[in-house]
Each structure stands twice: as C-alpha cells, then as structure tokens.
Amino acid sequence: MDDQTRIMQSLGGVTLAGHSVQGGMALPPSHGLEGADGDGRKQDIGDILQQIMTITDQSLDEAQAKKHSLNCHRMKPALFSVLCEIKEKTGLSIRGAQDDDLQDPQLMRLDNMLLAEGVSGPEKGSASAAATAAAAAVGGAGVDNTVEHSDYRAKLTQIRQIYHTELEKYEQACNEFTTHVMNLLREQSRTRPISPKEIERMVGIIHRKFSSIQMQLKQSTCEAVMILRSRFLDARRKRRNFSKQATEILNEYFYSHLSNPYPSEEAKEELAKKCQITISQGVGNTITVSQVSNWFGNKRIRYKKNIGKFQEEANLYAAKTAVSATHAVAAAIHNSQADSPTTPNSGFQMKDEEFQMDATESKNSLLPNMFTGSSGSFNLPNSGDMFMSMQGLNGGSYAGAQVGAGVQSQGGDTIRHAISQAVGYNDGLRGHLYSPHGLNGNGGWHDAPTPSSVTSPTEGAGSVHSDTSN
DNA sequence: TGCTATGATTGGAT
C-alpha cells in the first residue's frame, strides 16, 4: 500500500503536459485537485493502481481477466505515460545496469585450461597434444605406451563430450529462459513501462546466472581433467624398462667409454636421440637426457659394485665394438696408406685436444691398470674397449706404425678407435679384459696414471689420450 | 610369490 501511495504522490508531482489523454479526458493539473471532480478522478486512478498492485495476488485467470480490463481501461494510456515518466525520472531502469564487463579471472583461467587440455575449443587430434605434453613433462613416455596413451585420450574425449553436452544443455536452457523472460517482459510492457535497457539488463542477469552455472561445470571439468592427468602422470612415473635397442645403445657407449663413462651433455643428447630413433622405428620408449643421466649413474655405480657380474656383458659389447672397429681400422689404414704411407710412429702427435688425458679424466677412467703405470704400457684412448676390439680381431695384423701414420690430426671416435686399437694391441694382455683394478679405492673410476709414466714411444709430447670426448 | 634387474628418487658432497 505504501507503494501505491508513493506512486499516487508521484503522480501528483508529475507534469503531464504534452500527454494526450484518450477519450478526451484530461488529467488534473499538478496541484490543487480539490473538489468533488478531483476526488473522483483521484479515486479512479487509485482504483486502477489498486488493481495493478493486487494483480499478483490473484489467480492466473483472474489476473488475466483483470489485465485485460486494465489494458482496456480508458485511463490506461495516460497512466502508462505517467509511469514511464516517473520511471525515467527516478532512473529505475538504469539502476544496477552497470555491467561488470571485466571478465572473471577465475573463469578466464578455467577457459584457458580447458583450451590447453583440448577439452574446449576445436577438437585437436583427440587432445593428444595434451597427452604428449603430459608425457613429456615426466620425461618418460612415448609411443610404446599406447595403451595408457589411448586410455588417456579416451577418457579425455569422454570428459570433453560430457562437457560439451552439458554446455549445450546450459546454453539451450539459458536461451529458452531468456526468450521466455523477454516474452514475459514484452507482455508486461503493455501494462507497465519496461525500457529496452531494462530487458537488456534482465537478459544480462540471466546470462550471469547461467554463466555461474557454466563456471561450475567448467570447474568440475577441470577437476576431472586434473585427476585424469595426475593419474596418467602417475602411471608414467612407473618404472618401465628401456627397450632392448636403447639399452644396447647405452651399453655400447658405456663399454666403449669405459675409461671415462661420463657422457657430456651433448653426448647424452646424442644418445637420447639415438634411442629416439629406435622408437621411430617402432621399438621402445623415448629416452630423455635425464634418463640417460640416470642410466649412466646407475650403470657406473652398479658396474663398480660388481664388475665381475658385468664381465660377460663387457666382453659382448667389446666384441660388437670390435666389429665396427675392424672396419674403422681398415678404413684408417687405407687412408694412411694413401695419405702418408711411410711415416712410422709419426702419427701420434695428437692435435686433437680430446686426446690429451689429464689427471681429471684419468681419475675417472675405468681402464684396467694394465695400460697404466708400472708395466710400461701406456694410456690409450679407449684402451679398454679398443683392447677388447683387438680381442675380436685376434691378432697383430695391424702395426701401430701403420695406423699411426695415418691418423694425424684426425678426430672422431672411429679414427680414435683405430688408433688405440692399433697401438694398444698387446698379446700379453689378452684375457684380462676389464679387470676390476680399473677402479680406484676412492670411488672414482680410476687413479690417474700420470702422463710422465707413459712410456710409449708413440706418446710424443704429452700423452695419448683417453677418449674423453665428453 | 619371491627374487633379481633396473629405472627413478633422494640426500649429501663437491
């Protein structure tokens, strides 16, 4: 009733000039509604307002009938105009219309995440990107784990589907509701003034409400993805044996660098890449640099702890190396004969600094002492593996001089293998492959044989070097 | 199911 009074009071204060009044009836002047006539009009308007105010308390049918009669009431247009004016004056229609345009950062985060995970946005290869990203994050992973991979993808697709279905539902419901409200407002606008702005605002409110529901949907979708992903990552964290090929590659490197089994970062990358290649050929897992590091760390420690156990393996890989070294030596000989056929022993003035063994390197060497120290033999690049190679060659077919002549200033493992093989060959050492005394007592691979102890005639200035190309 | 092998992790040393 207060409202009614207020409106009526407002009515009294509103200038109605310019409003045509249907039926030739002029509304009373702003002030001075005295007299019976004025009271009657007042009463009339009061009645109408009363009916409007109570319309919501009535049943639908009643209200409908009342609405109709009100719409047809002769005072309606005038009253409507007045209401419009009042509304305009009081700024009701604008109240609260300030749109908080700035998007919720939380919502933005959710959107970004869903996009990144491949849940929202365009379908991108079943979100495999996210899967591989997750895989890469743990550094294991790979083509081999197709079961987990596809499982992850399937689950993600499922989440994606649910998300989109729900989203669609929400959108549909939102649209339906908006349409409904708009129709309602349009309908109501026949009896009360509703500006387009107001409708807009109402639509905005509805959208905000629905978007808060959407946000919940997004949130739970994100949670689902996170859970899935963490499970996926956990699964990846599980230990998986490297492929045979990968292990072979690593072992080959290890045993051929037994003197200094510490691959440089580049070497590790190279090894990882090599292992990767085996995958692209359809075998095994990807191996990252850190996994290579792990592998070497484990290998070194385990080798050191139980050299005897690894003897067989060492021999095996040495034999393998020998095969390739044979070709290398042959090639080297071929080259040396071609380039400089008659320069005996002149070839070991290594220019390649990699061939210089210093104390640090030799400390880490795993070479058996047979090549170092008292026996009068000398340190050799790759002497361990090269010696092994010679076992494979089984004989002194290659004279050091011959080879040496041809290897001046040549770098690279192949040629170094050739050199060391040729120089390191010693019948008397056969059968002492990878003897445990390659390790010192300090946990290092090897005690450094000082360059001065090297007695080889081929040494020249300085020493012949370990293959610490790392 | 128990054992061994092996990749990964952790803490400390350098």
Add this chain to the structure above:
DNA sequence: ATCCAATCATAGCA
C-alpha cells in the same frame, strides 16, 4: 649442476 650412494618401487622371470 653433477655425481655418488643408498634406497624405493616396479618389471620381469622362475
């Protein structure tokens, strides 16, 4: 940052 050493946790096998 890298390495060692110990340890964990799991794969693979008998």
